[in-house]
Amino acid sequence: MADIADFANDLVQERIDQALAARLLAAKPALTAHSFLFCETCDVPIPEARRLAQPGCTRCVECLAIAELQGARHAR
Template sequence: MADIADFANDLVQDRLDQALAARNAAKPVLAAHSFLFCVSCDDPIPEARRLALLGCDLCVICQSVVESREVRHAR
């Protein structure tokens, strides 16, 4: 059974959601430039990756290699 506190929480959550949506809408669409080609191997970076990860400069394979090296050195 909902009481006044539940309604207040819902109202606050709605306002927070609206504020975050407005903030995200105000951000520039191209905050970072993604490279068309991998800086490591010169293979093309797929468009889906470039759009999903703004600012990416490595293909999936090279990124995996970098991350596996970081894991080994972190030990």
């Protein structure tokens, strides 16, 4: 049967979890990577819409698709 110490431990753990979640949420914008203006593979400009939709992108859609296919092929 649970006693007062168990309830206190649960409450402390809940507060710790909330504090960690708040800290991670506050740090998230600082961790957002900037997108490249040009594809790292083919040097073609990456469209602004893609850079805004996928923060931190480093490749154009075509080069990303090729890289994913190559990665899938090597995973087999």
